[in-house]
Amino acid sequence: MGARTEGALVWDKRDDMVVHESEPYNAEPPRGALADQVLTATDTFYSRNHGPIPRLEPTSWRLRVDGMVDGARDFSLDQLRTEFAAHTVLATLQCAGNRRAGLIEVRDIPGEDPWGPGATSTAQWSGVRLSDVLAAAGLSPGAAHIAFDAPDVSQLADPPQSYGASIPVHKALGAETLLAWAMNNQPLPAVHGAPVRVVVPGHIGARSVKWVQRITAQRQPSDNYFQATAYRLLPAEADPSDGLSLGAVAVNSDILRPDDGASLPAGPTEVAGYALAGGDRGVARVDVSVDGGRTWRQAELDDQRSPWAWQHWRCTLTLPGGEVEIIARAWDTSAAAQPESPAQLWNPKGYVNNSWARVHVTVDR
């Protein structure tokens, strides 16, 4: 509980955050806290860090844009605000480790936090389009990747190094990709990347680099540890030299209510949760089953409020008495469905568990 209190106090998070680590600070809200709300309150938004959280002075902060551009440029926060049009995007961020706990149940994943469904949150992000800043610097046609560097040094990297990532240039030029200084209409807090962070909707959270201080246009992906080595989906029998570098997010969902392990009275129960389809896809349908997937009911799905945001869903069921497993699965607009088994998705770093969502409850007879 010490860690929880400390994190909540220092980073203005709610008291009941599930703190996986306090240094670096890694915390997610409890399952139920995300239910029903399109927008996640800033004090509830998950926080994933790889090193100490920098506290940067906005007035002295500078953003360098270099590499394959006409000439390197430095921008102050004031310059970003005055030289470019402001844009706001409603977007969900999801950590690649979201729902890792379900993979750890299959086989342990030493050294990685057992994130639940709460490493997924949604905010209104405001700032400038990355594409506008790149255009101002004169992006060269041969640039294929846009790399980001931040000042937070991670001792977990091999070798220890500051955080970095990159995204393909076509994603960097998307109107949805921002350099954001505000979150839910308030200045970005330190724990979420103040004064300015990258927001890459539809891609894993690791690419939305916080405290960004350098943007480099280049031919190749970033060679930073967190792009080149971590955040790769390795085969179950890992060859660490190999693996899929994670970018766009696969269709996923989880059940937010009732809580896993809940005891419920007999009678109608409302089951509710979120669903998310990454990249350029949307959520098309969510199904719920209480008989192990033999039959499914369709949940009521909220309208899509933004192409880059999750959608909440709900379904009222009369559950049988006793121990019940509630299962949910989402389909995206390409008719891709969540796969059934976490065992089939197990991977050495525990990324991208998008197997069927399951909670277990006890219902009065």
Added chain:
Amino acid sequence: MGARTEGALVWDKRDDMVVHESEPYNAEPPRGALADQVLTATDTFYSRNHGPIPRLEPTSWRLRVDGMVDGARDFSLDQLRTEFAAHTVLATLQCAGNRRAGLIEVRDIPGEDPWGPGATSTAQWSGVRLSDVLAAAGLSPGAAHIAFDAPDVSQLADPPQSYGASIPVHKALGAETLLAWAMNNQPLPAVHGAPVRVVVPGHIGARSVKWVQRITAQRQPSDNYFQATAYRLLPAEADPSDGLSLGAVAVNSDILRPDDGASLPAGPTEVAGYALAGGDRGVARVDVSVDGGRTWRQAELDDQRSPWAWQHWRCTLTLPGGEVEIIARAWDTSAAAQPESPAQLWNPKGYVNNSWARVHVTVDR
């Protein structure tokens, strides 16, 4: 066998096409015919039709572009060739019913053809960009969908009507979306849509309308039967008013060699197949298992020759003697994997079977 011969003669297809129907002509190549080749020969390319195949006179053919444009325009084939830059795209088309046979094994799907893995083929398509033609007509900003109409009348539609479809405007404006008059560097044959067809890479084949004669910019999707009613993924317990309108293709793969049911000598066996990821995704990895999915080996995956084309893969295995099930599954660049079970994907019209690929062989002991 009569139907096979007739189709082959009339439509210049290879003799061993698997003809599901001769009127309308619906045929796919045998499993092995697709192996290894990036390009599918035109006489091997699958053909999916909903009505009699029109034979149009290229010189009198006109393309009308209307709806939410500055003014309706009519284009002759000569005008398309001379007024716009020509482009060639290597792209795979895949019928939404590809691999339906695997769903029919779960539960019958009356009135739908049991397509195998061969309703997937790849060609070099040459023509003009749809976006260039829309720009020439002055596309209105409010247009959200681009609808296509063709002259082939389908008696299978309710009510009987000529074929039509639509795609979202952002896909219509993609540089990959063509009005094509050539296939594999030869004039488009009648059976593939001469004189001009739409090619929508990354989306289900049904949107690549053959013999296109009208293009309409509009606010809503097409109300043609084949957009509004057919080609929708319905829940297993169907409510026919509902369902997901199919567009981008989900990650899929199949085994092309050895053939299903083959008898093999003991010793090393090369397993080969294709994998395809639709929309803006690529194929990231293909795994092969001979123990029911308990362990997997990674196949060797060909380089991506085009963002819109399948990738072939192969893997040399020493199979145990006796009856063996060979399984393959692909992962796309968002780390989405093919789901395991066709039973979980069964749907009333039998679309989008992207469950694990499986062939059964007998190996000498």
